[in-house]
């Protein structure tokens with residue numbers, strides 16, 4: 608096998624993934640835990656072995672591992688995943704330590720050092736902490752470690768939970784410019800309907816249209832995974848819209864995949880790879896309001912990639928300050944872009960429908976600026992998360 612390293616845009620099939628320069632690999636709870644509860648040491652060892660075979664060829668790996676809550680159930684005498692948040696937090700706090708102990712020991716057997724990285728959604732939506740997370744992950748990779756990422760369940764609250772690690776993995780892949788996102792589950796591919804109901808495997812998703820005939824069902828094993836197929840396909844869409852391919856298969860197939868075999872479902876990259884700031888705007892930033900714009904403004908701003916001027920805005924929703932991120936929606940209400948507002952929601956009403964020249968004459972030269980500069984805006988190719 609060649610040792611040539613491939614970047615996101617040149618990875619066009621599952622077989623190419625074995626040569627990626629940098630991968631985010633997400634593994635679900637269902638693949639790491641036994642039916643009786645607790646961590647499946649065998650499954651974890653197989654996964655570590657597969658990751659190490661990639662790393663030995665020079666691929667950088669960030670592992671996003673679920674399983675903390677599932678691993679904490681047995682030691683706490685719980686039989687199924689608890690419903691209340693405090694009990695989930697407690698189970699995660701117990702289970703995360705156990706999970707990391709297993710990863711640390713197993714990777715150490717292969718001479719590799721593991722680094723635990725626990726993230727909350729807050730860490731990825733605030734610009735300051737978002738860049739911190741990026742810096743830490745880059746440094747950990749540069750030092751040759753294997754970052755093992757999970758949601759910081761013990762402190763996450765109902766409002767700020769990711770709810771599933773599929774999305775966390777997608778956001779991490781965008782954050783660190785991974786060349787692909789690998790989603791490892793207990794099912795070997797995406798099926799056109801739930802496998803338990805006779806669905807057939809799908810080898811390739813080239814565009815959202817290919818998903819039209821696919822029925823996405825809920826999670827497999829009751830009480831273990833959280834997202835089911837819906838969040839996996841969403842995660843794949845988050846990265847493909849950002850110019851990065853994704854591959855979904857089972858954890859049991861990981862070694863075959865990293866040996867260059869065509870397994871699972873390959874999601875082709877569609878969008879252009881965005882810079883870190885645009886990716887933050889598209890997927891991570893919390894929006895504080897919405898600007899509704901007319902047909903002419905949609906043409907200019909969305910299709911013509913021009914700055915948004917006050918004349919094209921018809922309505923303002925929400926309360927936001929200068930510098931906050933807002934959504935931009937066309938006359939049908941569909942959100943078509945996001946951007947950083949140069950005016951607050953209290954300043955804007957007096958400006959709507961007026962030309963910049965008129966505003967400059969009436970209110971002063973400061974009002975000649977666009978409401979959202981084109982460099983502060985991302986056009987969405989899909990409904991973002």
Ligand SMILES: Nc1ncnc2c1ncn2[C@@H]1O[C@H](COP(=O)(O)OP(=O)(O)O)[C@@H](O)[C@H]1O
Nearest residue numbers: 635636637792798824826827832833834835836
């Ligand atoms: N269209 C589909 N194709 C494949 N699997 C599906 C589909 N719809 C539902 N599923 C179920 O989704 C499960 C995987 O999701 P989940 O249990 O959340 O796993 P994980 O713990 O890996 O995140 C599979 O076991 C499968 O039964």
Ligand SMILES: N[C@@H](CCC(=O)OP(=O)(O)O)C(=O)O
Nearest residue numbers: 636673674675676771772833
């Ligand atoms: N942070 C949680 C992840 C829960 C989760 O998303 O699970 P899964 O659907 O199996 O990826 C844990 O470690 O238990």
